[in-house]
Amino acid sequence: MAHALNFESAFDSGSTHQPSTSRGRSRNPLLTRTSHGLTTFRQSLVRLIGSAGEDKQRLRDEVLKRLMSAPEPRVFISELLNVCTAASGRDGLEVAIDVLSQTGNLLLDQYAWDYLVADMWRSNHPSLDIKYLPNDDYWYVLLRSIARCDAAEDVRYRFIAAFGSAPSRGLMEGVVEALGDLESAAARKLLGEISGEHADPFICELAREVLDDRVLDDGET
Amino acid sequence: MSISQLSAILFVEPVVYLRKLNRRSDWGISGDPRDGRVAHAAERVFETDPTSKYSLYRVRSSVELQRVAVGLNGNRHSLVENLDLISFTPDELSTCGIVLTETAGETRCLAANRLHVDVEASKDQLTRLCRLAMDAGRSSARVSKSIMRGVASELTTFGCHATTDAADHPCGCESD
Numbered sequence: 001m002a003h004a005l006n007f008e009s010a011f012d013s014g015s016t017h018q019p020s021t022s023r024g025r026s027r028n029p030l031l032t033r034t035s036h037g038l039t040t041f042r043q044s045l046v047r048l049i050g051s052a053g054e055d056k057q058r059l060r061d062e063v064l065k066r067l068m069s070a071p072e073p074r075v076f077i078s079e080l081l082n083v084c085t086a087a088s089g090r091d092g093l094e095v096a097i098d099v100l101s102q103t104g105n106l107l108l109d110q111y112a113w114d115y116l117v118a119d120m121w122r123s124n125h126p127s128l129d130i131k132y133l134p135n136d137d138y139w140y141v142l143l144r145s146i147a148r149c150d151a152a153e154d155v156r157y158r159f160i161a162a163f164g165s166a167p168s169r170g171l172m173e174g175v176v177e178a179l180g181d182l183e184s185a186a187a188r189k190l191l192g193e194i195s196g197e198h199a200d201p202f203i204c205e206l207a208r209e210v211l212d213d214r215v216l217d218d219g220e221t
Numbered sequence: 222m223s224i225s226q227l228s229a230i231l232f233v234e235p236v237v238y239l240r241k242l243n244r245r246s247d248w249g250i251s252g253d254p255r256d257g258r259v260a261h262a263a264e265r266v267f268e269t270d271p272t273s274k275y276s277l278y279r280v281r282s283s284v285e286l287q288r289v290a291v292g293l294n295g296n297r298h299s300l301v302e303n304l305d306l307i308s309f310t311p312d313e314l315s316t317c318g319i320v321l322t323e324t325a326g327e328t329r330c331l332a333a334n335r336l337h338v339d340v341e342a343s344k345d346q347l348t349r350l351c352r353l354a355m356d357a358g359r360s361s362a363r364v365s366k367s368i369m370r371g372v373a374s375e376l377t378t379f380g381c382h383a384t385t386d387a388a389d390h391p392c393g394c395e396s397d
Contacts, residue, residue: 052327053296089268098298213365
């Protein structure tokens with residue numbers, strides 16, 4: 001996936017992100033991926049996705065608790081994204097968003113910035129035979145979850161706005177919806193620009209609708 | 222946009238079957254190249270899987286649309302979330318040979334659960350269904366956050382189970 005990301009703006013002088021210190025640490029990813037904790041987490045996720053409405057909140061809390069207490073949260077977040085995007089027909093995307101948006105700063109600090117860097121690297125090396133590429137659903141979930149998490153508003157905005165000129169409809173849809181979840185004037189301004197300028201009529205229409213609803217919602221609350 | 226305007230977009234009256242969209246782009250827009258749009262929708266809206274049953278809700282009025290919306294969003298962390306829907310008419314479903322089976326839904330609104338049907342269909346049937354609806358000019362419709370805020374408030378007054386956290390709270394919608 002070749003994203004046209006505004007990479008520099010994501011890492012400008014205002015960014016509070018620090019590269020993860022665990023990156024260079026030697027570890028055995030295979031051992032982590034097959035650990036008992038991860039297996040139990042996966043089972044909890046599958047139960048949550050397949051559950052009736054009456055059980056959702058309890059199971060969501062259980063998944064969130066396991067994620068927040070995980071020794072390596074990034075492995076668990078990755079697993080959550082894998083399982084939930086594969087189950088999108090059973091509301092997997094919204095399950096992922098509802099869990100990840102409650103992880104406070106964890107999602108940005110432990111996962112999203114590094115994931116962005118890795119995705120940039122992959123998209124800048126198209127000649128490499130890389131079997132795995134994230135699909136739009138991954139970014140859709142991440143962008144919407146970041147918009148709702150507890151990190152500072154300007155940090156959330158900076159991350160989302162980095163995708164503001166993405167060429168694909170699927171990715172831009174995530175950007176527009178995430179901007180709609182933010183409260184800031186900057187988000188509203190960017191939504192206005194997208195609604196008037198984007199080449200894809202679907203994205204323009206969606207941005208207009210999101211903006212209109214924010215105006216309505218602001219008037220009512 | 223009001224719930225009655227949404228009902229009109231979805232052709233709720235006299236009766237339609239609603240399917241929830243995971244993402245707005247799953248249905249696309251009328252300007253998209255038709256064949257690609259149909260294939261994309263059939264795959265994304267129904268996540269084509271020969272072993273799966275697909276959930277639809279039979280809706281005949283704005284009131285039923287409200288209940289289904291609250292029921293579906295009752296599965297979320299917050300009731301006030303955007304909800305994107307697409308509708309299919311009974312004629313479209315029967316033209317494609319798609320059989321509906323009434324089964325109880327699994328939302329927290331008991332009245333919405335009574336409107337639930339299961340569908341088993343092949344990829345070809347679902348593709349044909351999407352094409353028919355698109356040929357008829359069907360658009361997706363969003364129950365937006367501002368609308369959901371009003372709907373949730375109204376159904377809270379009504380005593381809808383989906384608007385409470387209590388496990389043993391009766392659903393006021395059921396007695397209506």
